[in-house]
C-alpha cells in the first residue's frame with residue numbers, strides 16, 4: 401500500500417474519462433443519498449456507480465466532471481472535490497420531489513459556491529489532504545467572485561463536521577434525515593456556510 405505520509409499529492413481538474421472514479425468517490429461522501437438518485441437512472445444491467453458515472457460524464461451540468469478536481473498520489477486517484485455555483489431556480493417546486501431527497505434541496509444557500517462532495521479514499525484520510533481540498537474550494541470561490549461557500553453534512557459524520565467547523569464553517573439551517581434503506585445516517589442534515 402502507498403505510504404501517504406511521504407507521498408506527494410497533486411491536484412488536477414477532472415476529465416470526462418475520470419467519470420467512474422468521480423462517481424465512486426462521490427458515493428463515499430454522500431452517505432447513500434447518491435445511490436437513491438442514481439438508482440432511478442440505472443439502465444440495463446449497469447450497477448449504481450456506472451449509472452452515476454454516466455451522469456458525471458455529461459457536459460454543462462452541475463453534476464459533471466467539469467466541476468470536479470481530483471487529488472492524485474503516484475498517479476492514483478485518491479480524492480475528489482466537486483463544487484459549483486449554487487443558483488436559485490425560481491421555478492423549482494420541491495413539493496414534487498422524492499421526500500427522501502427533499503431535505504437536501506431545502507438546504508440550499510443562494511449565491512454561494514457549493515461543495516457538493518468532498519471525499520478521500522480511506523487510506524488517504526487524516527493527512528491534511530481534505531483541508532487542502534477545502535482551501536482549493538475557497539480559492540475557486542474567490543476567483544469566481546463568491547463571498548461564501550456552503551455544503552451539507554450529516555450531523556452524525558462528526559469527523560467531517562469538526563473539520564468544517566475548524567475551517568470556519570457554521571451551521572445555518574438543518575433538516576431531519578428521511579430514513580431510506582440506502583441512507584447510512586439518521587439525525588439531522590446540516591447546511592454549513594463559510595463567509596470568505
Ligand SMILES: CC(C)(COP(=O)(O)OP(=O)(O)OC[C@H]1O[C@@H](n2cnc3c(N)ncnc32)[C@H](O)[C@@H]1OP(=O)(O)O)[C@@H](O)C(=O)NCCC(=O)NCCS
Nearest residue numbers: 428429518519520525526527528529530531552553560562
Ligand atoms: C471528511 C474528509 C474529506 C476529510 O478529509 P481528510 O483528509 O481526512 O481531512 P484532514 O486530514 O485535513 O483533517 C482530518 C483530521 O486529520 C488531521 N490532520 C490534518 N493534517 C494532518 C497530517 N498532516 N497528519 C496527520 N493528521 C492530520 C486533522 O487535524 C483532522 O483531525 P481531527 O480528526 O481531530 O479533526 C475525509 O475524512 C473523507 O473522505 N471522509 C469520508 C467521506 C466523507 O464523509 N465526506 C464528507 C461528506 S460531508
